[in-house]
Amino acid sequence: MLKFAVKRVVACFFVLIAVSFLSFIVLSLAPGDTAVTILTHTFIGFDDIIHDADVQTVSQLYNLDSPLILQYWAWLKGALLGNWGTSYVHNVPVWSLILSKIPYTLFLGLIAFFAAFIISVPMGLYAAAHRNGAFDHISRFVTIFFGSIPNFWLALVLIIVFCIKLNWLPVTGIGSPLNFILPGITLMVGMIPTTFRITRSSMSEVMGQDYIATAKSKGLTPPQIVSKHALVNVAPSVITMAGLEIGHILGGSVIVETIFVWPGIGKLLYDSIISKDYPMMQGCIVTISLGYIIAMFLVDVITASIDPRIRLGGSRN
């Protein structure tokens, strides 16, 4: 088990390095002189006083003239030691700003996820246990419909109904529990289709196995079959699904956070894109991927400890 975990940690580390390299390269391909971008942020509204000498100074300061691979190496060395660079716009360390935003995104995302989980997992299990029944058809239809709603539009519709017409809820702010309702619902509706479909499809697969037929033929009642034989075998896929969804929380709410002015990492990333704040973008992207990779790692370890086939075989497929 320990050997398996160590192997996964090493693999995750390399994926993270590769992800940070790829995003560094993509961001470096941006047109325009980065030094000029930095100076424009420093002298907002006074672009005309930027001299070539300043551009050169800034280039040297931020090491912008050296080859890309050396720039990346410098970033990586810093990043491993906890220095993620300085934001061009806010002029504070990228890492400290990201750390201050993570709790907001995580809290909102986890609330939405648990709501989605509580609704869709029982639905998925029931639908699969009564496959092709009326409930199965209706719940599939409804969840496919949920999956067809653009989240930014849903957010606006909720604002129109609950904030403008009914005047029940506030649009923005983070102070009261009421502020969680609309962004939470928007995120939840986006999560339900995936959680439902994966629960339903893995449960249907389990229900088609020989051991379920055996349980039936020895005279167990349907509730006994589900509780004693089916649920245990659905658990690994449901855990994997939950891990994937939780891993997506950090990156999944750019739009929702932007609309509801939620001070999380998604809003931070959006703002950094709009203001071309590259160190901030790089920091956000690496953090979001890190969240995903950590979630995947935990999923692998948990499912491996449940299911010996994965631990010994090394692969879920």
Added chain:
Amino acid sequence: MNNKLDGFRHFCRRNSLFVIGSISVILILFTMTVGPSLCTHDPNAVKYSEKCISPCAEYPFGTDFSGRCVLCRVIYGAHISIGVALVVVVVGAFIGVTVGIVAGYAGGAVDSILMRLVEIMLSFPGTIFALAVLGTLGNGTINQIIALTVVRWAHYARLARGETLTVMNSDYIQAAQAIGNSRLRIIVSYIFPNIIGQIIVIATLSIGPVILAGAALSYLGLGAQIPSPEWGLMINGGKEYIRQAPWITLAPGMAAVLTVFAFNLLGEGIGDMIDPRLKEKAEAD
């Protein structure tokens, strides 16, 4: 005759999602094609004297903040939203299938390198990577297509590689190799035709999500630019007016929901019909 009708009824009942989905997709494509010639208003004609008129006989979905007919703009917008998604899915599938077949067929180091690349691409959250690419390339419809394609191809590549590996074990590939076909010929005439069915299922299933992703990017102002009637952009423009004129926001959103719903039903239906297990593999992404 009666037998055939019964058979058809049976087919419809067994594949209700496919039947409903394909009818709706045909209706939407029909509206998209015929609609513009029925529009009596120019979707981009600004007329401030008629701004923010609520839905009426003349303007069924009302007019927007520049006095433009919202219905006309929604119909014209369908061309952009659906067009972008189709281009992304087709180009993405082409690149992905090429990479996947090459990786699966070549094996060894080529396979390892290509698949590591695919894994890295898949460990980025899709929207975030598209945002990064757009942050670099700048805004616009073409860049939006590039960004979405860069995100999508890896999904198809992984699937195509898996399917190629399955097909490679078949006797007919060995027979084709034994009679001395070139590698290119084996790939083009033996592997490709045998995996294209699965690819089409996954491609159809991804049209809806790609329409949503494209609209989201345009909503953020990173895709289509003003005065394009792209749905995401229309919703973004309307949001300043949701108090006085909510229809500017509601109409394009409804159009997006209906379109994506139709494509999703079609995709799910085709998936149910052809190979339920395959669809489950795609859902795990």
